[in-house]
Amino acid sequence: MRVTLLGTGDTTGTPTVGCDCGTCRTARDRGISRSRFSVHVYNERLEESLLIDFSPDFRSQFLAADVPLPDEGIVTHIHFDHLDGLGNLYRLVDGVPIHAPAEVDPATDESVADTIRSKYDYLEDRIGVHARPAFEPFEACGLTVRFVPVTHPPLLGYGVVIEDPETDAKLSITGDTSYGISEESREALSDPDLLLADAIVPASVCEYHPIGGRHEGPNGVPRTFGSKHMTREGALALAEELNAARTRLVHIAHYYPAEEAFAEPLAVDGEAYEL
Template sequence: MRVTLLGTGDTTGTPTAGCDCATCREARERGVSRSRFSVHVANERTGESLLVDFSPDFRSQFLDNDVALPDAGIVTHIHFDHLDGLGNVYRLVDGLPVHAPSGTDPATDESVAETVRRKYDYLEDRIGVHSREPFDPFEACGLEVRFVPVDHPPLLCFGVVIEDPETGGKLSLTGDTSYDVPERSREALADADLLLADAIVPASLCDHHPIGGRHEGSDGVPRTFGTKHMTREGALALAEELNADRTRLVHLAHFYPPEEAFAEPLAVDGETYEL
């Protein structure tokens, strides 16, 4: 399978609109972008493609990258930067299956699948929303997919495991999460050929968060920024624990200092990987 990182940024992206910080200036000078999160997975055996999350930057991402429109989609959670691009499919695709997790979220009194179905009821003639139990594998575009619960309060959020049943290639995405990923989910995410890990800021910026950092390692460095996202150090610690063959850090904010913002293994839009 061929994995294309369509969007590697957080809710505002990098460069951020209206921002003249050193990191946004550096991104403009380099000609690189981190748009809102989305990943394109092409099954080259079947000629089909799967889209992980529907970024609000859907249109520009598909114009900027040489990838096919999706044959199916999955939604990890209901935050706008992962869902609101779904409205773009109205005149572009027909009969698109969209897979989303089941399980009622106490914060919304709905599952992710139910929220997607309700919010995009006007697309009922274009999409079919399929509710999927966490950890239960299902087929999409000839690939085996599983949702795995992670930790992104106050909403339920899920990571994703995508495997090619013929080649054995494995892609794991942590989803938006703190470092406090449940053990069963860690087991499912482990041993990936490519791990895409949420790493919104470096741990040094936890001092600027109203509640600081959490989940400190033995060195005292926070692995979670606030409550919702991993720090760079947390994501790298998780990647080591999961024995990932290769790791790219995603969902990155423009708050990284410019001298760190484009260093390995921080991803930028347009990267591609063959698994």
């Protein structure tokens, strides 16, 4: 399977509109983009494409990456930077299954699948929404997929595991999450050929968050920024624990210092990997 990182940024992306910080200036000068999060997975055998999360930057991402439109889609949670690009399917595709978690979220009194059905009712003749229980495998585009619960309060959030049943290649995506992922979820995410890990900021900026950092490592460095996202240090610690063969850090904010913002293993839009 071919994995293309369509969007590697956080909710505002980099460069951020109206921002003249060193990181945003550097991105503009170097022609680098980190648009809102989305991942394209292409199964060459079937010539079918699976899209993980529907970025508001859907149109520009597909034009820039020149990848096929999705045959099926996955939505990990209902924050706008992961869901609101779904409306782009209107007039572009027909009969696209959308897979979403089935568990009812106490914060919304409905599942992610329910939210998609109600919010995008005008697409009901173009998509079919399929509610999927956590950890239970299902097939999408000839690949085996599982939703993996993570921690992204106040909403329920999910990572995704995608495996090729023919080659045993494995892609693990943490989704938006703190470092406080359960052991069961860690086990499901473990041993990937490629790990895409949420790493919104370096640990050094946790002091600027209203509640600081959490999940400190042995050296006292926070692995969670606030309560919703991992720090770079947290994501790298998780990658080591999961025994990831390769790791790319995603969902990156422009709050990284300019001299660190484009260093390895922080991803940028357009990267592609063959698994």
